[in-house]
Amino acid sequence: MKNICISFIVLFISFTINSQEKAGQNRLFELQKKKVEIDINKDIFTSVTTNMYVSQNPQALIVGLFLPISYETKKTKINNKPDEGxxxxxxxKINSKNILLLSGTVIKKGIEYSKQKYYIKQDQNTCIELTTxxxxNADAKDKMMLMKIVHSVIEKN
Known part of the structure; x- marks a missing residue:
């Protein structure tokens, strides 16, 4: 009888944990469909998906994502272990908001890119990850254009 009772308790706990994971996955899926408000020059950038924009001249990439994680939790994770590279x-402080910033370089198809990740608080359980x-070796005008895009995401969301 004792073993049956323990089995039911273990089964109940596993169902509870599994349902929490599925709720998190569903929330992530729903957030990925949500549009990040952004001012972007559509003559320069092409929309690839809801929140991804690419440009050939200059060669640039902008990706915005809503993440189901609090700003504070993301800050702790980044402090403990930043993303690879x-x-x-x-x-x-950007536009009077606290923003987490990671920076690095990556090489894609023989070109060295400067990559930044910005994390912007949305609510208690959500933040935006903006990757540029x-x-x-891009010129100052292109770097300024990218910063204007970053500022627009911070202001509008």
Missing amino acids: MEFKGEQ MLPV
């Missing part, structure tokens, strides 16, 4: 630059990539 990225250096945590810290928390910065631009060639390291």
Whole structure:
């Protein structure tokens, strides 16, 4: 009888954990469909998906995602272990909001890109991850254009 009772308790706990994981996966799927508000020049950038934009001249990439994680939790995770190849630059104030910033370089098809990841708080359980990539040797005008896009995401969301 004792073994049956323990089995039911273990079974109940496993159902509870499994349902929480599925709820998290469903939330992530729903958030991925949500549009990140962004001011972007459609003459320069082409929309690939809901929140992904690419440009050929300059060669650039912008990706915005809503994540089902709190800003504080993301900050703790980044402090403990930043993304591979990225250096945590810290928390910065942009448009009077605290933003987490990671920065690094990646090489794609023989071109070295400067890559930044910005994390912007949305609510208690959600933040936006904004990733930008631009060639390291891009001119100042293109870098300024990218910063305007970053500012627009921070202002509008």
